[in-house]
Amino acid sequence: MAGRIRTIQRGGSRWYVDPATAVKYPGVTSVIAMLPKPFLVFWAARMAAETAVMSLAAVASIAERDEAGAIDYVRHAHLRYTKIRAKLGSDAHDLFERMARGEYVDRVHPDLEPYKVGFAAFLEAVNPELVRAEDIAWSSTHEYAGSFDAILRVWLDAEGKPTPDRSGTPHLLIVDWKTSKSAYPDVALQMAAYSHADLIISPDGTSEPMPEFDGAAVLHITGEDWQFKPVRADDEVFAVFLTLRKVFVWDRETSKTVLGRAIAKSARRLVTGTERRAR
The missing domain is CATH 3.90.320 (Lambda Exonuclease; Chain A)
Incomplete structure (x- = not known):
């Protein structure tokens, strides 16, 4: 018990x-989260697109200083929405x-x-x-x-x-x-x-x-x-x-x-002396 x-x-x-x-x-x-929900992919993409378009000036401003940050801001739009709704x-x-x-x-x-x-x-x-x-x-x-x-x-x-x-x-x-x-x-x-x-x-x-x-x-x-x-x-x-x-x-x-170790595989690519010296 x-x-x-x-x-x-x-x-x-x-x-x-x-x-x-x-x-x-x-x-x-x-x-229940094991259920396939392909529609969520399209929903998340739409949220990102709407954020990019509706906040174009803000996204551009962020991108001037931090391109990766601007990308994260757009692609995480659905997570911010989900967090607000969860609260x-x-x-x-x-x-x-x-x-x-x-x-x-x-x-x-x-x-x-x-x-x-x-x-x-x-x-x-x-x-x-x-x-x-x-x-x-x-x-x-x-x-x-x-x-x-x-x-x-x-x-x-x-x-x-x-x-x-x-x-x-x-x-x-x-x-x-x-x-x-x-x-x-x-x-x-x-x-x-x-x-x-x-x-x-x-x-x-x-x-x-x-x-x-x-x-x-x-x-x-x-x-x-x-x-x-x-x-x-x-x-x-x-x-x-x-x-x-x-x-x-x-x-x-x-x-x-379910996947075991390879019992046969391709040989490693030969590394030449020129390549070693260039490293």
Whole structure:
């Protein structure tokens, strides 16, 4: 059984570590990162192009003093954007947890205000009960772990619509908050991984079995609107996640073992005396 968990970064991936046993499992999002995403190449290229064109004078000014610096400024445009969005997303998640726990939140940064308004509207329209938040899902069976956003109990009518007066049938849902421009299909892989884990581990290291869920959902909330959508997290979706778990092992471990040393190769090029003297 896992104990009090800490996280580390290794090779661009997040790992969850049980200090008591030294067991180390990759994070759910790091496993899902094994999905091919060729569109990101074009997105990063577009970000670089837009930066170069829209900041032409600034780029030219930098280039006069530091050509390599100007190149780095343009080619890292997508990383700067991602960092800003990640900070906003992290702050929004913190805000959502506080509000879901019933904490009164007064003033927030102007960038967060639309998210505060949207989440308040969600709480009023759905009136969920917060069961757990920001705890760790741990799977010894399949060797992965991850921090989920929330477990909510919501009351739904016969058509699957929320009944904020809680007159409908209670449903236990694993839920993810998304503040990106869109809610992408890979959220289903996240929800399947969390809901099929063995344990929930609290910050103090205590654990309990992962409950049986009635479903999964994503709250996609932006600066303009919000949507609460059901998400498939069944065995079929979970099987895809487990395939990516195998791909993760290939990428980080097996691929480094498949090529042996050369048993035959071309002779080294002859270095002449003239070449040696010229060095």
